[in-house]
Amino acid sequence: MRKIRIAIVGVGNCASSLVQGINFYRGTGANGTGIGLMHREIGSYRPGDIEVVAAFDIDRRKVGLDVSRAIFAPPNCTKVFCEKVNLTGAIVKMGCVFDGYPPHMAGGDPLRTFLPLEKESTREQIIAELKDSCAEIMVNYLPVGSEEATRFYASCALDAGIAFVNNIPVFIASDPVWAKRFADKNLPIIGDDIKAQVGATILHRTLVDLFRKQSVMGERLADENMHVGPSDYVPWQLDNKIAFIRVEGKIFGDVPVKIDVKLRVEDSPNSAGVAIDSIRCCKLALDRGIGGVLHSASAYFSKHPPVQMTDDEAHRAVEQFIRGERDC
Numbered sequence: 001m002r003k004i005r006i007a008i009v010g011v012g013n014c015a016s017s018l019v020q021g022i023n024f025y026r027g028t029g030a031n032g033t034g035i036g037l038m039h040r041e042i043g044s045y046r047p048g049d050i051e052v053v054a055a056f057d058i059d060r061r062k063v064g065l066d067v068s069r070a071i072f073a074p075p076n077c078t079k080v081f082c083e084k085v086n087l088t089g090a091i092v093k094m095g096c097v098f099d100g101y102p103p104h105m106a107g108g109d110p111l112r113t114f115l116p117l118e119k120e121s122t123r124e125q126i127i128a129e130l131k132d133s134c135a136e137i138m139v140n141y142l143p144v145g146s147e148e149a150t151r152f153y154a155s156c157a158l159d160a161g162i163a164f165v166n167n168i169p170v171f172i173a174s175d176p177v178w179a180k181r182f183a184d185k186n187l188p189i190i191g192d193d194i195k196a197q198v199g200a201t202i203l204h205r206t207l208v209d210l211f212r213k214q215s216v217m218g219e220r221l222a223d224e225n226m227h228v229g230p231s232d233y234v235p236w237q238l239d240n241k242i243a244f245i246r247v248e249g250k251i252f253g254d255v256p257v258k259i260d261v262k263l264r265v266e267d268s269p270n271s272a273g274v275a276i277d278s279i280r281c282c283k284l285a286l287d288r289g290i291g292g293v294l295h296s297a298s299a300y301f302s303k304h305p306p307v308q309m310t311d312d313e314a315h316r317a318v319e320q321f322i323r324g325e326r327d328c
């Protein structure tokens, strides 16, 4: 069976959930039922066909460890749903720090901050590691705000000749200049900013769509009547995310209606359930010799794709792509 060889950048909570998931769904027992998977197979690829062959981080508690062990090192704190993770053989290598380590983290509680090693790898060493490991897709899981670092690793992916899945809210796939760089090398790219399986994005879109279809909300609201955004980081919540969603409208006869929803969900498995499909779609593009932005996959799996579609349209498009009925 053919494998999908990935290089992970940032071995944090999301990477932990992804690597745990690859092992979890490898089983043929209860896990073999596929609950929690959006696709059991994509093309002929199953989650267990994804192999981590290279990884980069900057934290001294992770660098030097096999990825299967580094994912459980602090400050990672996401839920452990698969305790038995096989050794990958990929040792986490030191990366280049850039803005992945913001100054406000210095001196903080080690259980909540990164502890960077001083000696960084060189760009040449990172590209050599990518080539030597025969990685074919780089999966970006840097911390939010890592603009320079993301551009650095994306340029390493380009120089190593590998595809790029950008899970973080820095514009690469949705930046025409970067998108063209990948297209010029015929390398697939998916992004930006991965969605969650059952997250605040899909939930609020579904509710708003319901209002729209029932004529409860016909027009876009005034800006002062909308608020979307994070409120705070709450340390004791660890990787748990809580979202409050309120949607207000009017039904028949101008009579008001309100929906209040509270979502509580472990953040990292929620996005890893999407990443495991995004990576397999990227591999299909490699197999088919398709490069540049994969628009259907970007629209379905990412919050900020270059071409935004409704969730229904994006779902249809990505299914067509998987069946080979559309190019990108």
Ligand SMILES: NC(=O)c1ccc[n+]([C@@H]2O[C@H](COP(=O)([O-])OP(=O)(O)OC[C@H]3O[C@@H](n4cnc5c(N)ncnc54)[C@H](O)[C@@H]3O)[C@@H](O)[C@H]2O)c1
Pocket (backbone or CB within 6 Å): 009, 010, 011, 012, 013, 014, 015, 056, 057, 058, 059, 076, 095, 096, 097, 098, 099, 100, 101, 114, 141, 142, 143, 144, 145, 146, 149, 167, 168, 169, 193, 194, 195, 196, 267, 268, 270, 271
């Ligand atoms: N959890 C979700 O549902 C979700 C959804 C959308 C996007 N994301 C994005 O995924 C990204 C990763 O999230 P997370 O929870 O795993 O973060 P995290 O803080 O747990 O992990 C980030 C990792 O990156 C490492 N790192 C920092 N700078 C680095 C550098 N220069 N080179 C290599 N490694 C470096 C850190 O040491 C850490 O291990 C974030 O940008 C987040 O916004 C997550």
